[in-house]
Amino acid sequence: MDLDIDRVRGCFPALTEGVAHFDGPGGTQVPRQVAQAVADTLCGGVSNRGTVTAAERRAESVVAGARAAMADLLGCRPGGVVFARSMTQATLDMARALARQWGEGDEIVVTRLDHDANIRPWTIAAEAAGATVRWAGFDPVTGELTVDDVAAVLTPRTRLVAVTAASNLLGTRPDIPAIAEAAHAVGALLYVDGVHLTPHAAVAMTDLGADFYACSPYKFCGPHHGVVAAAPELLETIRPDKLLPSTDAVPERFELGTLPYELLAGTTAAVDFLADLGGPAATERRPRLLDAMRKVEAHEAELFGGLLDGLAAIDGVTLHGSPKRRTPTALFSVAGRAPHEVYEHLAGLGVNAPAGSFYAIEAARRIGLGPQGAVRAGLALYSDARDVERLLAGVAELAP
Template structure:
């Protein structure tokens, strides 16, 4: 297996601008095969899904093909894949639906490590149902969220545990399988935010034990929309608000209005692109690789993780040599995403300084407001440096040189 970074980067038109992108946690750049798939979908006949006209059949093929692609990516069943406008919108929808089964005295667990999109919908839904919110803390010194932290706030009245699979702020990877087992032992469901997680490692819904798992294709080369994965039999037990004529079939029951077919076509292409990452230069959709798409995805993520961890080691070493840099990403298991602050200099000043030098690393709390406050950074946060599959050693050196210049007396 090879990981040809030069061939990979050649597939991203945006990289021709010469920018070193460390803004992947907020959304990756788009490879040419995904751009083509979106354009091709819109260039062909397209209409409401059906089986009669070419437009109907094209729409149906896009939807069913993309459900299968996401099922392959997430280790799920196609009938358990729900499409939405964003992960935030899907979480709000499911929070409102699940809250109908709660009563005063019931409890919902959220964590201070999470993005607010996996906190506020549950806090607000609990308030409307009269349920109690229990907060699971994490260690601000290490960034670790453990199964024991969740165990401490579980009870016989817990109905749901909402937890991130990877912190978008500091990269921490909590032990989701263990947390899910504890939640299930208490009779609760787990709702897992996998938006940051799915961009960096193989997702296996069954292994994680997640009852619901949400992610966003634009974090892994696709278009802007959201995806939720769950067991079809669990979805069958839930009844969201919907229009009277719309279908009761799962998963369409949860998809409000006409789907963005062109975006779904781009998402299938993104999954196929990911499946080719470990195969060398031929990384486009439809790549003929060994094994099933799921097997190729697993191999590709193995190569991707090795590449990103090599760059992270280079980055860690370089940062350790810079005076006045504090790294807040310290968990033993974490994604290649680092949050930095600087002695005597606001991180918000580093952002435009680097941008002027063609290095994009944004500053802020990135909607992980509770986590930012917990580690002592208030609502300001820090400079987030996130590695993506197309980053290379030269990008890292440019970042380190820019930071050295920024910190120079």
């Protein structure tokens, strides 16, 4: 069965405002089920986790439920799911902890395609440890990052490779399993930024070959916080900074302070919302999630083809990058119009398609964008054909 788009859209109160949202890459809208889970948790009795009072047990259940939900979404084990304030914080913390194992002569690989949250934490940590940073480039015309681009900078001294599973700027989806094989062949770990992939495709960490996989629930209809997942055995080898009385157990040793229970409850609700788009509720959640994400991917791909064709047909529009495999993310410029001017014009029509470089500053420089960047139109599971028509009509009004 196809994705029931009317049913999906009916779950998002924000869509009743009449805005066509192409700003999902920066954060999706939230279904009422998620908002209700957050509210219920805030309104119910909770306290620090424990086993004595009902409030303690409720907090413990929320945390365990969120770990299980994220494990089902990512195809990993609950004991390897770490929660943080954001993906950026999680990556900075993990980079500092891992860097304790690095020294002079060690090498860290980052790519020019990545969001800065998967670049700067590693360059900062490498500098502090005396390690060398090596940069993998990508084709500035197509936006493709190949395994050869990464392999060209790997050596026996490579300790970690940081790479995006999907570019938040261009949508490019590198061949992560091939990159993982190349990284592992030289004994390196692979840290994958899955923030922009997770909302658009089924994820299986084992199939990807990722040692670490980071993502953000607010990009797949959940609340604002971050997640990084890894095998519990790998996490056991890493010693982060922590308070003396806090637990040394994995994964809790990586989580600073009391967790935001309401956000974790909302994350579980977001995963359950996605699962409900898949198979019958009586089946296990993981198979339903895989089915649901296949539906989402097919729905978005159909809309995206029309969006790309429509933009290409408008005089003066330049589409940046043409990767063979990509998420439904279009980056474009309009001749004679500043990106922010296009952004403001569309916003006035009730179409949200922001402009900038979106923290992918190295990628923006690589493809030759100026400080203002370009306009980004990203589809989400709740996007429909009317949204695409409205965006194309608005852009056409600006054509020279």
